Amino acid sequence: EAGVAQSPRYKIIEKRQSVAFWCNPISGHATLYWYQQILGQGPKLLIQFQNNGVVDDSQLPKDRFSAERLKGVDSTLKIQPAKLEDSAVYLCASSLDKLAGVSYEQYFGPGTRLTVT
Amino acid sequence: GEDVEQSLFLSVREGDSSVINCTYTDSSSTYLYWYKQEPGAGLQLLTYIFSNMDMKQDQRLTVLLNKKDKHLSLRIADTQTGDSAIYFCAETPGPRRSGNTGKLIFGQGTTLQVKP
Numbered sequence: 001e002a003g004v005a006q007s008p009r010y011k012i013i014e015k016r017q018s019v020a021f022w023c024n025p026i027s028g029h030a031t032l033y034w035y036q037q038i039l040g041q042g043p044k045l046l047i048q049f050q051n052n053g054v055v056d057d058s059q060l061p062k063d064r065f066s067a068e069r070l071k072g073v074d075s076t077l078k079i080q081p082a083k084l085e086d087s088a089v090y091l092c093a094s095s096l097d098k099l100a101g102v103s104y105e106q107y108f109g110p111g112t113r114l115t116v117t
Numbered sequence: 118g119e120d121v122e123q124s125l126f127l128s129v130r131e132g133d134s135s136v137i138n139c140t141y142t143d144s145s146s147t148y149l150y151w152y153k154q155e156p157g158a159g160l161q162l163l164t165y166i167f168s169n170m171d172m173k174q175d176q177r178l179t180v181l182l183n184k185k186d187k188h189l190s191l192r193i194a195d196t197q198t199g200d201s202a203i204y205f206c207a208e209t210p211g212p213r214r215s216g217n218t219g220k221l222i223f224g225q226g227t228t229l230q231v232k233p
Binding site: 004031033040041042043044045048056091093095105106107108109110111 | 121152157158159160161162165205207219220221223224225226
């Protein structure tokens, strides 16, 4: 079974530029999460989708961050314009279904490391 | 509130047991997890425990849950150099019901260093 795929793996941009990250979850997984992991910290949830609907985006800085999951499969996360403090690893995770699964087992992709200069 | 705390660093010798500790604040947490992160990699789910359990064993891993003290620990028996990584404790806050989104609240991670 293929895991969660993310691209690109690394990105360096200047502040005020825009950037987009892509995620392809495990086949059949209804729930998709985007987490931000700043160096030395644990991941923090940015946004959660159930199929193509947003479940939780309370921690998403909506003035600069946006995310979509149009067909309930792939997702993109965009930052526009980027700030220095956005430098982090952006992790995508997926889970089978928040109600159907035995637990909320989330499977993580390798992440995209963003450096804003 | 939702908060998970871990010690930052642990160093052990190869072959010894490692014990990584975690405390959490949400007494209604349903599941508690341990994830492993190696350099440049995503997070790998090691094990999880349901809140009505006290202990779970999986090969070299033993998870202990003290719900009264809101304390979770991960014991790795016969620690190997390949176990060197950052270990994250995480919780799913709130009881399992339709309003619980299943999001994970992570601690800041414990770096495990295994010396040969």
